[in-house]
Amino acid sequence: MVGRFWRVGVAATSFCLIASRPIPVAGACLALVGVLLLGTSAHAQSLADKCEASKLRTSGKYGACRLRAAAGVVKSGATPNFSKCDAKFAKK
Secondary structure: OOHHHOOOOOOOOOEEEEOOEEEEHHHHHHHHHHHHHHHHHOOOOOHHHHHHHHHHHHHHHHHHHHHHHHHHOOOOOOOOOOHHHHHHHOOO
C-alpha cells in the first residue's frame, strides 16, 4: 500500500482499511467481540419467552389464514368462509 495506509495489518497499534476509512485494529477487535457476545446472549431464552413467541407465531399464522380466505373471494364479492381457519386453530 502507498500513502498513509502503508502499515496496514503490521501490528495491533496499526490501522486497517475498512470502507476507505482507517480504524484502529484494537477498536475493531473490541467491536467484534461485543457483537459476538451480544449475539450469543440472544440464544438464552426463558421458558416464558419461548411460550410467548409460540403464541405470537400461531396468531400470525391464524391471521394469514384469514387473509388468504378473504383474498380468495375478493373478485366474486362473496363473504369469506373462515370456518377452516377457525377449525384449524381452535385447538391452539
